[in-house]
Amino acid sequence: VGTRVLVILDEYDRVADAAFRRDVAELVKNLSDRAARVQLVLTGVAQNLDELIGYAPSIRRNIVGLPMRPLKDGEVRDLLRIGEQAAEIRFSDEAVAMVTTMAGGSPYLVRLLGHQAGLAALDQGKSYVTEAHGRAAIERVLTDWNASLPRRIQTSLARDEARANWPLLIAAARAGSSADGFFSVEDVWTELGGSLAPLAIERDLKQFAHPGDLLERLDDRAELRFRFAYPGVASLLLMSAAMTRLAG
Secondary structure (H helix, E strand, O other), rough: OOOOOOEOOOOHOOOOOOHHHHHHHHHHHHHOOOOOOOOEEOOOOOOOHHHHOOOOOHHHHHHHOOOOOOOHHHHHHHHHHHHHHHHHEEOOOOHHHHHHHHHHHHHHHHHHHHHHHHHHHOOOOOEEEEEHHHHHHHHHHHHHHHHOOOOOHHHHOOOOHHHHOHHHHHHHHHHHOOOOOOOEEHHHHHHOOOOOOOHHHHHHHHHHOOOOOOOEEEEEEOOEEEEEEEOHHHHHHHHHHHHHHEEE
């Protein structure tokens, strides 16, 4: 009486039991119907709300989706500072800038790159993380990330069509940075700076939108949209492109 209960279910995207998801949906509906002073917060990694909670139309009016925006540069610095205090190390300004650029606002990538950069420094018996340690961390992450992709995705990325359209795929990765990952031909055209005709972009994107390929497509009445079919490919492409720029 006179209070409010908040229940947090973290890593909800890892729930594999469909019956459990149905039970949670029913709980949300019952709590709402009774105007109970109880709220559930379901957190997880997903392209959209339906992917996280499952198809549950009966509770759509009872829930609000809050996609996470990318971290700002200052927030990246704050996150790394927490790691500095916990591990008793210190990041140089150059290392922070490199992690910020490569992470693209992703909290997961900030933690992963910061962790690997810190390990690279500690392996050398140092407590000061330099740009060289940041570069080593990026190379390690890219290698491990690529190796973790399904074989079909690795094959798709290595084929001649992908190499020939590498700038297009990089632009598509940047265009797909929205919460649900979808992007349009116009979005890619904008990222390319208008250097390629929209019809040519649509044609080239479609060649990667077959079952089991890099992209999936959504045809609706408004416009044709695409997104990367396997999580992490877009981030891998962006990090690879950024690393190439650094090497140049």
